[in-house]
Amino acid sequence: MARLGLASLMGGIALALLGLSAPPARAGKADDTLNVAFALEPEALDTYKIAGREGLILSRHIYDGLLYKDLDTGEIKPALAKAWRFTDPMTMEFDLREGVTFHNGAKFTADDVVYTLNTVLDPNYGTRFRIAIDWIERVEKVSEFQVRIKMAKPFAGAVEMLADALPIYPAAYFKEVGSAGMAAKPVGTGPYRLVEMTPGIRYAFERFEAHYAGSPKGRPAIGKIVVRTIPELNTQFAELLAGKLDWSWRIPPDQAARLASRIQIVNGPIMRIAYVGLTVAAKAKDYPTRNLLVRRAINHAVNREAIVQAFAGGASQVLNAACNPKQFGCAQDVATYAYDPAKAKALLSEAGLPNGVDIEMVFAAMPRPVAEAVASDLAKVGIRVTLNEQQYAAGVQKWRAGELPAFFTNWGSYGTGDVAFIISNFFGGGADDLVQDKEVIDLVTVADTAQDRALRQENYAKALKKIADQAYWLPMYDFNINYGLSTALNFKPHPDEFARWWLSSWK
């Protein structure tokens, strides 16, 4: 959320004052309680309807999926399903684990899987992201501990989705109370159970002692978790320094540097990347960005190295391909555009625009200083940018309507390490695709639905090369985030932005 410049300055003064004090770092180790602060309020804890990361993190502590992805090794592990296989390219079969209990004491069986998934498949249920479930045709019970998923279409991300993104609810309870009931009192099989909740304000968890043996999440080392919403970052810092908070995140680089000597700061890269989308498609107005030379000039004009150094810091890097290098299929041998203002000017002249050109750029969910740096670099070569900040919803609406030549924002790929979750959205011919390059669409469509990893990789590489050659995007950089932690806490960040507190422990 954008804050006033004055606010951050004054906050900086308050923060500097904080540095003068020397409080003991007590934190929650003494009473085995992990005190967590989010700046944003978590949503209702029915995973299928959550869009925000905060709610999703909490729900992964309460619920389990059929499978689990160990992000450290990239390995897909059995969770509620102890084994699975494709019986044909469109059918998956799962052997379920026996002896698993829900937080309310109910026994986990095939009925829970069948009822949960079939319920959320129903368009009337209102599952937030269709991409998560629209590949499932239906789910069938084979026996008490065996289910079959019939796929509606080939989908390379199926296994990825089943790995903790599609949690299983207790059928009887879910049937009785519905989505609103799950929101009011969530019940899962996960390593923690929710014991107290003031929606959006405070959530108290306790280790679920009956969490099933052999769970890939394991038995958590920390007994209790209390999550609070503290919207103001400076207040979070005060709590951290006073030893009343053990975990917070998304601390801006400059403030992290100042806090580093007093608390534990951990930095980690994430899937999210920043980019400027450029409108090319014929249905849109006749924007200068339709001209390849102008798009290349834009790519040469912006000093992305300097911008990354100044604003992103940490582990962030300039991107060349339209994806995160950590993702499967994100080919790196694509055309690169070095910072070269002279060349950018020459390209504009070649395009018949020696006096430069005017374009509008909307930025959303990006810091204003970064957007201003991009605009000022562009202005230096004669691309005069009218810069407008908008809420993401308003910006993306204009983008989809073809009313914007340039849209500067970011994309998190649902935290998923596969380019299917990024380039298919922006170059696969859908509503967000303002390029509509037939060749790229075909390449991406084949890759999205193929099971053969080599073929997928090859097709994505071809698509990414064309995207870079044609300069359809100005890829900016990948994000990193800073976590502010108690010095007594062991916490490992993961690039999918899912905090796994079940892996945390006290030092």
Place this chain on the structure above:
Amino acid sequence: MLPFLARRLIVAALVALAVSMVAFGLMFVAGDPAVVLAGQAGRAQDVEMIRQAYGLDRPLPVQFLGWIGRALTGNFGTSLYFNLPVATIIGERLPVTLMLGSVAFLLAILVSVPLGIAASLKPGGLLDRAALLLAVLGQAIPSFWLGLILIVVFGVWWGLVPISGTESWQGYILPVIVLSYYAMPALMRLTRAGMIEVLGADYIRTARAKGLARLRILMVHALRNAVLPLVSLAAVQFGMMLSGSIVIESVFAINGLGRLAWESLLRSDLPVVQAIILILSLIYVTLTTAADLVNAWLDPRLRSA
């Protein structure tokens, strides 16, 4: 007095309705709520699903009338964000705001009115200047900064009070101080100005000449007239405190109505926003109407207005 009261109440109801209608329209101008609800990862098909699921595809007047109709029967609907009844959500937050706002308002009145009266006795005197300094500071210091400084000193350095949250009553101490300090300057300056003006009036000289006690002149004869503009201002200030200072609620992580309104606006949680706006406009309208009534009681000349 009765026709006056009736007239005021009808106007009040119309104001509340108009505010509600404008707010409803503005929510749609600010960006398609369906897109907001779909979140940043929401694709076009997710947006369509939401538009239909929440009835956002119907014409605006239909949606508004539907909402008003249900609200009149006490049904404020379900929060799109929390998937819980709006009444439940607001029920959690309204008491916090009422508590914070009322205590802060009382404190502001208790400090600023006596201080204003005292300052008026000797304009330019030491006390007047000290009060002026206090007022100028109160007006000039951004409340979030004052809040953070108090947090640092009393919460972090000395550990006397909780830093944030309202889980214990101690959590209210700092936010009440900041919120009331924010309201004090205007109340105090207005009391002072009113008193100085009234104290120079002929009838006060007459009262003095009659040999009435100084305190009686001050508290009964002068204050009653000086307080008229103060009542109107106090009503508005109280309304502002009850509508919740978003800034103060954010700094102290107080989960009151103000921040709920702000957050709900950002996430296009229409039912919550509408309910809060209705509640807040009712609070404002009630307070200003109450102020008018108090003034009419204090000054009979106003009753015909």
